[in-house]
Amino acid sequence: MLLPRFEYRAARTVGEALTLWAEQPGARFMAGGTDLIAQMRTRRKVSRVVDIKQIPELNQIRESEDGGVAIGAAVALSALCEHPRVRERYPALVECACQVGAYALRNRATLAGNLCNASPAADTAVALLALEAKVVATNMDRSRVIPVEEFFLGPGKSALEEGELVTEIVLPARSAGFQGSYHRQSRRRGMDLASVAVLVAKGGEGAPRYRVGLVSVAPTPLRVRAAEELMEREGPSAIARAAEAARLACSPITDARASAEYRREMVGVLTARGLAALA
Numbered sequence: 001m002l003l004p005r006f007e008y009r010a011a012r013t014v015g016e017a018l019t020l021w022a023e024q025p026g027a028r029f030m031a032g033g034t035d036l037i038a039q040m041r042t043r044r045k046v047s048r049v050v051d052i053k054q055i056p057e058l059n060q061i062r063e064s065e066d067g068g069v070a071i072g073a074a075v076a077l078s079a080l081c082e083h084p085r086v087r088e089r090y091p092a093l094v095e096c097a098c099q100v101g102a103y104a105l106r107n108r109a110t111l112a113g114n115l116c117n118a119s120p121a122a123d124t125a126v127a128l129l130a131l132e133a134k135v136v137a138t139n140m141d142r143s144r145v146i147p148v149e150e151f152f153l154g155p156g157k158s159a160l161e162e163g164e165l166v167t168e169i170v171l172p173a174r175s176a177g178f179q180g181s182y183h184r185q186s187r188r189r190g191m192d193l194a195s196v197a198v199l200v201a202k203g204g205e206g207a208p209r210y211r212v213g214l215v216s217v218a219p220t221p222l223r224v225r226a227a228e229e230l231m232e233r234e235g236p237s238a239i240a241r242a243a244e245a246a247r248l249a250c251s252p253i254t255d256a257r258a259s260a261e262y263r264r265e266m267v268g269v270l271t272a273r274g275l276a277a278l279a
C-alpha cells in the first residue's frame, strides 16, 4: 500500500525537534521509522514526521552520572549490540537487542523506538525491565525520568505524554553484569515478532539476584517478581515452582501467531529451561 502524503522534517537539535512537533498538529517523532512508516501505511494518520536521527547528542552512548550507560534515542540497535561497554556490562540487553528483526533492520531501528512503540512483543523491553532502566523524556517545559517499569500501560500505550521526546535510556550501574539468556519462539526463522519469549538473567554481588521477564504473553512486557524471589530464596531447587509462577503471571491472548494455551505452556517450558541453564 502507498504511503499517504505527509511532510518530512529532519531536526538537528532536541529543541528544534520539539518545536517542529509543536507547530504542526498531528506530527510524530521518528527514530528508525521501522514501526512508524509501517503503521502510516495502514492505520496511523501523520501530518508531519519529525526525524530525530540526525541529532548528534541523541546518537551517543555515554557513561551516565552513576557509572552506568546512557543510550541516546537515535542510536541504532546494531551500534548498541556492537558497543564494547554495553556488551561487557549489559549482556542481557545485547542478547535481546540482537534478536530484533534482521541486521539491515537493526541498522535503522532504535532501542527508544522499540520502547516507545509499547508493543507487548518488543524484544528489548524485557531486558530494560530486568535491568531497571530509566527513560529520560523531555518536552518544551521540562525533562523527567520515568522508571521503565512504569512506562508500559497497555498495547501501544506508554506513560509518554503528547509531545514528549525520549532523549535517552539509562542503564544503572547496579544492573551491570547480569548475564541473561533470551528464549524466543516465532512462527518462522527470519523476521517475525515473538509468539512468546522469556528472558532469564542472574547477577548482582554476593547472593545471586534473578530476573525473569516475559514477552508477547500479556498486554505489556512483564517482569515476574514471584519467580525471581523463589530463585533467590531457594536456589535451583525452586526452578519448577518459579516456572509455574511465570506461567500463572501471564495473561496471553490467541492471535495469528499462537494460541493463548500454547503461549502459557511455553512460558513454563522456556522459563524452566532458561533457569536450569543459568543454574
Ligand SMILES: Cc1cc2nc3c(=O)[nH]c(=O)nc-3n(C[C@H](O)[C@H](O)[C@H](O)COP(=O)(O)OP(=O)(O)OC[C@H]3O[C@@H](n4cnc5c(N)ncnc54)[C@H](O)[C@@H]3O)c2cc1C
Residues within 6 Å of the ligand: 028, 029, 030, 031, 032, 033, 034, 035, 036, 037, 038, 052, 073, 099, 100, 101, 102, 105, 108, 109, 110, 111, 112, 113, 114, 115, 116, 117, 121, 122, 123, 124, 160, 164, 165, 166, 167, 191, 192, 193, 194
Ligand atoms: C520487518 C520488521 C521486523 C521486525 N521485527 C521485530 C522484532 O523481531 N522484534 C521487535 O521487538 N520489533 C520488531 N520490529 C518492530 C520495529 O523494528 C522495532 O520496534 C524497532 O525497534 C522500532 O524502532 P524505530 O527506531 O524504527 O522506531 P520508529 O518506527 O521510529 O518509532 C516507533 C514509535 O515510537 C515513536 N518514537 C520513536 N522515537 C521516539 C522518541 N525518541 N521519543 C518519543 N517517541 C518516539 C514513534 O513516533 C513511533 O510511534 C520489526 C519491524 C519490521 C518492519
